Amino acid sequence: DARVTQTPRHKVTEMGQEVTMRCQPILGHNTVFWYRQTMMQGLELLAYFRNRAPLDDSGMPKDRFSAEMPDATLATLKIQPSEPRDSAVYFCASGLGGLGKNAEAFFGQGTRLTVV
Amino acid sequence: RKEVEQDPGPFNVPEGATVAFNCTYSNSASQSFFWYRQDCRKEPKLLMSVYSSGNEDGRFTAQLNRASQYISLLIRDSKLSDSATYLCVVRGAQKLVFGQGTRLTINP
Numbered sequence: 265d266a267r268v269t270q271t272p273r274h275k276v277t278e279m280g281q282e283v284t285m286r287c288q289p290i291l292g293h294n295t296v297f298w299y300r301q302t303m304m305q306g307l308e309l310l311a312y313f314r315n316r317a318p319l320d321d322s323g324m325p326k327d328r329f330s331a332e333m334p335d336a337t338l339a340t341l342k343i344q345p346s347e348p349r350d351s352a353v354y355f356c357a358s359g360l361g362g363l364g365k366n367a368e369a370f371f372g373q374g375t376r377l378t379v380v
Numbered sequence: 381r382k383e384v385e386q387d388p389g390p391f392n393v394p395e396g397a398t399v400a401f402n403c404t405y406s407n408s409a410s411q412s413f414f415w416y417r418q419d420c421r422k423e424p425k426l427l428m429s430v431y432s433s434g435n436e437d438g439r440f441t442a443q444l445n446r447a448s449q450y451i452s453l454l455i456r457d458s459k460l461s462d463s464a465t466y467l468c469v470v471r472g473a474q475k476l477v478f479g480q481g482t483r484l485t486i487n488p
Contacts, residue, residue, distance in 0.1 A: 297476065307424070307467070307478040320475060355423060357476075367412040367471045371423035 266290045270356050270372035277379055282344040285375045287356030288337055295361035296339045297369055298324075298331055302352045310354075313339065314361055346379045353377070381406060384470050386479035394487050397458050401482045403451045403468030412471035413444055415453050417464045418481065424467055427453075458486045 269288040277283055289296050298310040311321035311331040321331060328347070333339045343350055353376050357369035386403045393399050405413075413430035428435065430442040430451055441454040451468055463486045468479035 295474070299478070306480040309475055309477065312475055314474060359476075361474060367476070368414065368426050368429070369476050371425070373423050 266370075268356055268358050268370055268372035270354075270375050272375060273373060274376045275378070277346055277377070279347055279379055280345040281379075282342065283346050283350075283377060283379075285341045285354050285356075285377070287339040287341075287358075287372055289339060289356070289358030290370055291337075293358035293360055293370075295359045295369075296333060297355075297357040297359075298339070298341050299355040299357065300352045301355060301374075307355070310341070343377075346377075348379045351378050382480070383407060383472065383477045384468055384479040386468050386482050388480050388482060390483040390485060392485045392487060393458060395458060395460055397486075398454065398456050399458055399484065400455075401453045401466055401468075401484075403453075403479050405449050405451070405468075405470045405472075405477075407470065407472040407477075408446075408449060410449075410470045410472045413442075413451050414469040414471075414476075415440075415442055415451075416467040416469055416478070418467060419464050424478075427466070455484075460486050460488060462486050 271286045297312040299307045301307045310324040316333040330342045353374045355374045357371045359369040415427040416424040417427040418424040430444045434443045439456045443452045465481040467481045
C-alpha cells in the first residue's frame with residue numbers, strides 16, 4: 265500500500281537545538297500539508313505545498329520554523345531554535361489537491377517531538 | 381472564531397446506541413467536506429466524504445447543510461471499535477482545515 269512516510273517517528277531534543285522532520289509523500293500526489301497536533305489546539309495547519317511551491321505558511325511561526333520541498337519526493341520542516349512549547353506531534357499529509365474525493369489527504373504516522 | 385467548530389465531548393455511550401456529532405464551518409466558499417477518524421496515538425484517517433445529498437456507508441450517515449454551514453455524522457448500532465476521535469474537515473480554497481475533534485467512547 266502506498267503511504268506517507270515520516271522520519272523520525274520520535275525525537276527528544278534540548279531547547280535551542282535544531283530539529284528537522286522529513287516526509288516522503290505518496291508518489292504522484294502534488295499537494296503536501298504539514299500539521300501540528302497538541303491536546304489544547306488540536307490539528308493546526310502549519311504550511312502546504314502544491315507542485316512543490318509553498319502556497320500558504322501563515323500558520324507557521326516564521327521566526328523559527330521553515331518548510332521546504334527540495335524535490336517531489338521530500339518535504340522538510342525545520343525548527344531552529346526549538347523551544348519547549350514546540351513539543352507536539354507533527355503530521356505530514358499528501359493528496360491530489362482536487363475536489364470532492366480527490367481532496368482527501370493521506371497522513372503519515374507523525375513525528376512526536378519533545379523539547380526539554 | 382475557529383473555521384471549523386465541533387463539540388469536543390467526550391461522548392460516552394453504550395454499545396448498540398446511536399450517536400450523532402455536529403460540526404459548523406465559517407467559510408461559505410468551502411467546497412469539500414469529510415469526516416476523519418483518529419485513534420489514540422495514531423494518524424487521522426478518512427472515514428467518509430460528505431456530499432450535499434447526504435451519504436451513507438454501512439452504519440455511518442453523513443449530512444451536509446450548506447445553507448446553515450453545518451455537517452453531521454450519525455453512527456448507528458455503535459460498536460466498541462467505534463471508540464475514537466472524530467474530526468470534521470473542510471476544504472477551503474486549497475487547504476484542509478480540521479475541527480478540534482469529538483472524542484467518542486463506546487462502553488460495553
